[in-house]
Amino acid sequence: MVAPEGLIAHGRGECFDYLLGERTNHFALKAVEAAAALILTSRHPVISVNGNVAALVPEEVARLSEVSGAKVEVNLFYRTPEREMAVYEALKRAGVREVLGVNDATETIPELFSERRRVSKEGIYSADVVLLALEDGDRTEALVKMGKKVISVDLNPLSRTSQTSTITIVDNATRAFPTLVKAINSMRGRQDLEEVLRNYNNRSTLGEALRFISGRLLELS
């Protein structure tokens, strides 16, 4: 399922997880709350799944899709029929009912080239909110330029994905997905979701993550 480049990206993440203390910190919880509010108020949310996400959290993707009604789309940076099928099957085994992006990736994301740009018309192409994890900065930027609201899960607060997303959850995908499922379940029906979103500032949340890392390093040293 995972391309060699994906394994390198995973290692980069593990390094940042050490810096974060391998736990879900306050800035991640704040971003999760805003992400839950955005998903609950969205019209057409889509979860974008690459090889790393399918390998790390397939069941959590299924659960998140179930509790939020979000569609699930396979979206690979290095698209081959073998990897498409492997990711598709992992999601099916995990209980995802409908998996988009395999035979129906006929639309294109402007500004991206080759196989990276292909998306499903019913999925990411028409989504108002896209949730992604371990994603490349170019693709995140292209989705934002298309007018999508992007929720990202990324351990590196300095990556271009983190810096350009609407809401960045700086946490390990293995912890962030279950946390987001819980938040959606507990916030459903709340009347103040728009207000939660209005009060959320991604710049300052990313700043908190950087200050946390900085403080932790000073303390440890």
Ligand code: ATP
């Ligand atoms: P960008 O392209 O956004 O500037 P990058 O080139 O480092 O950054 P990619 O390799 O394209 O990004 O995507 C991988 C990102 O996912 C990295 O920022 C990495 O820190 C992060 N990451 C790796 N493992 C995990 C994980 N388990 N949970 C969340 N994020 C992770």
Ligand code: MG
């Ligand atoms: Mg990159």
